[in-house]
Amino acid sequence: MACADSEVDLEKIPLVxxxxxxxxxxxxxxxxxxxVAADWMALAEAMGFTYLEIKNYEVSKNPTGMVLEDWQxxxxxxxxxxxxxxxSELDRKDIVxxxxxxxxxxxxxxxxxxxxQSDFAFVHEMIRELEQxxxxxxxxxxxRDVLPGSCVWTITSELIEKRCKRMVVVISDEYLDSDDCDFQTKFALSLCPGARSKRLIPVIYKRMTKPFPSILRFLTICDYTRPCTQAWFWTRLAKALSLP
Known part of the structure; x- marks a missing residue:
């Protein structure tokens, strides 16, 4: 099902x-x-919620909102x-x-x-290798992708949680001193796995003098600094980002 003025498939747009x-x-x-007409209870039932779950939603001021949140x-x-x-199946084509x-x-x-910012040259290389x-x-x-005038924290949170399947973290000594990077990484890690599990992929592209960040130590790293693995570095990263 696509928008009337777009070729984008709405089935692929997550409810979040x-x-x-x-x-x-x-x-x-x-x-x-x-x-007569189907209400939020009928919607919840069609989405697979149980009788007890639906009864609990009745105490909410906005049961429809609760159903959508829990469904996603x-x-x-x-x-x-x-x-x-x-x-449409509930015959609420008027709403549609x-x-x-x-x-x-x-x-x-x-x-x-x-x-x-100091790692932006490598980000340019990443764009060339993965997009072009x-x-x-x-x-x-x-x-490149965020227009001026937006609230930095708000738009960053929305992008990470709702509009990006994964997150690549470019690790460097400078990364460890960046408040923006610290916020973005911790926010992604804090997301509820049930809501939208974020798969973080740490990337190291140059030698570091500072310790690797402890909050990412349990994740598999893509290491560009090892000559023996550089040949398949971009292929490996692209496959990780292409997974469903």
Whole structure:
């Protein structure tokens, strides 16, 4: 199911990317109990929630919002397209038609690149090797992809949580002194695995004099500094970013 003015498949847009305007409108439609039309209870049942779960949602001021939050947390199949399909199956095509023009498809990325300014030359090389080759991956590079005027912390959090499948962390001595990199890494690690598990991939491209960050020590590293592995470094990284 695609937007009328776009070739983007809404089935591939995760529900977590659904904007707040649409969520509030859904609540206005579905929160009131209906004797004829399907309401939030019917939606929850169609999404596979149990009787006890649905009864517990009744105490919420916004049960529709709670259902959507829990649905996107429990299954990777929760997408904008799937939501519209469920509403259509419940014969709530009135909601689908009213909301369709409000649904803006966000730009999605294969990976958010966490880096400090002194490592930007390597980020440029990463762009050339992963975007401008047959891999055709889409990277989120803050200095290139974020428009001026946005709140740094807000837009960074949204990108990492909602619009990027993974996160590549460019590790260097300078990275260890960067407040921005520290925030981005800790935020990604703090995300609830059930909501949207983030797979962090640490990358080292030059020798370090400082200790490797302890919060990333349990993750497998892509090491560009080893001559014996440089030949397949980009292929290995591209495959990791291409996994579902």
């Amino acid at each position: 990317a659904l904007n707040m305007t649409v969520r509030k409108k859904l609540g206005l439609y579905l929160n009131p109990k209906h004797t 947390a429990r299954t990777t199949e929760a997408s904008v397209g799937k939501l519209l399909s469920v509403l 038609e009213d909301l369709r023009h409000l649904i803006s498809v966000p730009e999605m990325f294969d990976a958010f690149i966490c880096y400090c 080759t047959d891999y055709k991956l889409k990277l989120c590079v803050f200095d």
